[in-house]
Amino acid sequence: MKINGGRRRIRALGRSRRALWWRRMAQKKYLQAKLTQFLREDRIQLWKPPYTDENKEVNLALKDLAKKYSDKLECCENEVEKVIEEIRRKAIERGTGNENYKTTGIATIEVFLPPRLRKDRKTLLETRLHITGKELRSKIAETFGFQENYIKIVINKKQLQLGKSLEEQGVKHNVKAMVLELKQSEEDARKNFQDEEEEQNEAKLKEKRIQRTKRGLEILAERAEMVVDPETTPYLDIANQTGRSIEIPSSERKALMLAMGYHEKGRAFLKRKEYGIALPCLLDADRYFCECCTELLDTVDNYAVLQLDIVWCYFRLEQLECLDDAEKKLNLAQKCFKNCYGENHQRLVNIKGNCGKEKVLFLRLYLLQGIRNFHSGNGEEASEYLNKARQLFKELYIDPSKVHSLLQLGFTAQEARLGLRACDGNVDHAATHITSRREELAQIRKEEKEKKRLCLENVNALKGMGYSTHAARQALQQARGNLDEALRILLSTPRMWLSDSDSETSNHQESPSQENIDQLVYMGFDTAAARAALRVFRGNVQLAAQTLAHNGGSLPPGLQLAVEEPPSTPSTSPSDSAGTSSASTDEDMETEAVNEILEDIPEHEEDYLDSTLEDEEIIIAEYLSYVENIKSASKKN
Numbered sequence: 084m085k086i087n088g089g090r091r092r093i094r095a096l097g098r099s100r101r102a103l104w105w106r107r108m109a110q111k112k113y114l115q116a117k118l119t120q121f122l123r124e125d126r127i128q129l130w131k132p133p134y135t136d137e138n139k140e141v142n143l144a145l146k147d148l149a150k151k152y153s154d155k156l157e158c159c160e161n162e163v164e165k166v167i168e169e170i171r172r173k174a175i176e177r178g179t180g181n182e183n184y185k186t187t188g189i190a191t192i193e194v195f196l197p198p199r200l201r202k203d204r205k206t207l208l209e210t211r212l213h214i215t216g217k218e219l220r221s222k223i224a225e226t227f228g229f230q231e232n233y234i235k236i237v238i239n240k241k242q243l244q245l246g247k248s249l250e251e252q253g254v255k256h257n258v259k260a261m262v263l264e265l266k267q268s269e270e271d272a273r274k275n276f277q278d279e280e281e282e283q284n285e286a287k288l289k290e291k292r293i294q295r296t297k298r299g300l301e302i303l304a305e306r307a308e309m310v311v312d313p314e315t316t317p318y319l320d321i322a323n324q325t326g327r328s329i330e331i332p333s334s335e336r337k338a339l340m341l342a343m344g345y346h347e348k349g350r351a352f353l354k355r356k357e358y359g360i361a362l363p364c365l366l367d368a369d370r371y372f373c374e375c376c377t378e379l380l381d382t383v384d385n386y387a388v389l390q391l392d393i394v395w396c397y398f399r400l401e402q403l404e405c406l407d408d409a410e411k412k413l414n415l416a417q418k419c420f421k422n423c424y425g426e427n428h429q430r431l432v433n434i435k436g437n438c439g440k441e442k443v444l445f446l447r448l449y450l451l452q453g454i455r456n457f458h459s460g461n462g463e464e465a466s467e468y469l470n471k472a473r474q475l476f477k478e479l480y481i482d483p484s485k486v487h488s489l490l491q492l493g494f495t496a497q498e499a500r501l502g503l504r505a506c507d508g509n510v511d512h513a514a515t516h517i518t519s520r521r522e523e524l525a526q527i528r529k530e531e532k533e534k535k536r537l538c539l540e541n542v543n544a545l546k547g548m549g550y551s552t553h554a555a556r557q558a559l560q561q562a563r564g565n566l567d568e569a570l571r572i573l574l575s576t577p578r579m580w581l582s583d584s585d586s587e588t589s590n591h592q593e594s595p596s597q598e599n600i601d602q603l604v605y606m607g608f609d610t611a612a613a614r615a616a617l618r619v620f621r622g623n624v625q626l627a628a629q630t631l632a633h634n635g636g637s638l639p640p641g642l643q644l645a646v647e648e649p650p651s652t653p654s655t656s657p658s659d660s661a662g663t664s665s666a667s668t669d670e671d672m673e674t675e676a677v678n679e680i681l682e683d684i685p686e687h688e689e690d691y692l693d694s695t696l697e698d699e700e701i702i703i704a705e706y707l708s709y710v711e712n713i714k715s716a717s718k719k720n
Contacts, residue, residue: 109457109709112404114158114166116460121152122170129171130178139175141168158713176207177257183209190256192219196227197264197359198401205404212254217245223262235363237261240393240406241370242363261405263359295679300344335375342371346389350691351683353392358399365393380419387419388444388691394451409455416448439479439504440692446475450699450706457706466710473703476696485510489517497693524688534564541566545573549625574633599624603631612637 122129129135133144149164156163180191192208208226210219216236220243224231236243238260244252349364372386380386390412397406406412424431428438453468481503488510489499494517502513502520538559544566545555550573562568595617602624603613608631615638616627630638687693 106705106709106712109706110712111166112458113460113462113709113713114156114162115170116458117156117462118152118163118166118170118460120460121155128174129167130174134171135175141171145171180207180209180257184256188212190254190258192254193257193259194223194227195259195261195402195405197262208260210249212249212256215246215248216243216252219243219249219260220245223260227262229262229264233265235263235265235359237263237362237366237405240366240408242366259405259407261400261402263362263400265359295675299679300341300348335379338371338374339379342368342375342389343385344368345371346385346392347684349396350392353396356399358396362393362396362400365389365396369393381422384420384423384441384444387416387423390416390419391444391447391451394455395447398451398454403454403458409451410459413448413452413455420444420448437505439507440501440689442475442479442504443692443694443696446472446479446696446699449475450703454702454706457709462710462713465706469703469707469710472699473707476700476703479504479696481508485513489514497687497690500693500695501687501689538564541569545569548629549620549623574629594618595622599627603628608636 127134127148129145130139133142134148136142145167146164149160149167152167153160153163177191184190188211189209190212192210193205194208195205206227208223210222214222220234220236221231223229223236224234238252238254238258241252243260345364345368349361349368352358352361352364368389372380372389394403394406394409394412397403397409403409424438424441425433428441431438431441449468449472453465453472456462456468457465481500485503485508486496486499489502490496492514494502494514498517499513502517503510506512506516541559541564542552542555545558546552548570550558554573555569558569558572559566561572595614599617599622600610600613603616604610606628608616608628612631613627616631617624619638620626620630685691
């Protein structure tokens, strides 16, 4: 018992020291941002006389400048002088780097190291831009003492690609590079070999998880383009705010599916506070969302939530200064929310009957806007946003006894929080709301499953007539699920799906067999027409017969040209006859990858709106205290 108590005291002491360090760093960043604003407004160039002499040393004029700005800010003159001198030295370093780049072509990269390296969090690295991403990673690992395979580099909000040169990836002189560690280590010199080996194994496992995530999402995105049995095959679907599936153009569907999948995986890592692994997933999600049309992104809140999650992740990694467009991302999120929810959330209220749950997103938005403004030296704006966040927290705070009351009724803690926020904290109304929503979702899921089953039956019916899965699915989409209309589309426009030479419906014969020709002749078709149709449809008797019958015994003009074209012959490879053992192993790996993704896909469709707000409460209080400390310091001075 005494040992446990001691451990608790040590951790508490660690937290208090960390809080004190955070406070000092936050105040220093605020002062740096404020002084940088003043220098820009006054058009002062610290690297030139009278502030810097010919030997690039500081001049006495800097003291006068520090006195002027300390009076303006009403804070300690010595502290202001130290910060201005730091700004001056960095400006000289930057100027030297620029001159060096012009003459030698050697670029300077500003490297932001992980939070555990507090003393030298930000440092400069010189390199040529024709080297590969792998060479840069090696250089960073060697320079700063990392294990190369256990770090990732993020530049311009993208993961550095190892096989491409820096120039190909848009890396330029003076760019910012953030280092993410795949292992959590204090780099203690006293670690023994066993500890080191365990950490390496942990990092390898994390890298494998990232690769499995990628493969699992690709498989699920591919299944979204297929028709699968909902009873036996896991798949993902895209639903609207009520839980019903929505049709997305095929050109957008895969990108959107991958974007949402990576986002969900990233959110799962965020919940576990594994920010170093979460960020690559979130950045991949952002990349795939950017492949979707603007009109689509303006109508869903997913993209706005992703922007918040990315900024939040950078903040929790203590690397917010690496994200140059944090303000842009937050403004984009705010705009998306307005487009999606309507002015004063009116559209959202019309659809869902309330907007209490979505206020959680606005609390996070206001909090991040407050933090960003504070780090930019905008104290008044920071205070305004932070107080808006605090006010929303008071509205959204949930009495634990009310949650307990709903738990006693058989609801989950998540349902309780969401229900209470939707019903302004009324327990009875929340219970009714949750029950009603459960019944509504159960009915929607039943209807969606039946719709999926009917679609599968229709696809199988068309496949039975000789059409490929892809052709059948495309026709049914155009026909809005009507089987007769889909068949009419297929018969009327055979050229549309002829290029889809699916192996499951094709015999791939270069010349039609006499047996197949005889079958069509027996049905009453001309021998020449039968031979031509079989050539076009590569020996598929069913498709040839249906097309000839639909067009009065001959091929339509659009298909007659295909008779002269040589049929494509499927390529074969030794792998086609590979043993079942290898195929079975691949299938097991794919199943594992898919299951790992599905484990992190929340069952509740409003999971992204659920939060205890414990972290937000602490951070709001911290940053408001920073603002108050600055005000208090000004008054004292």
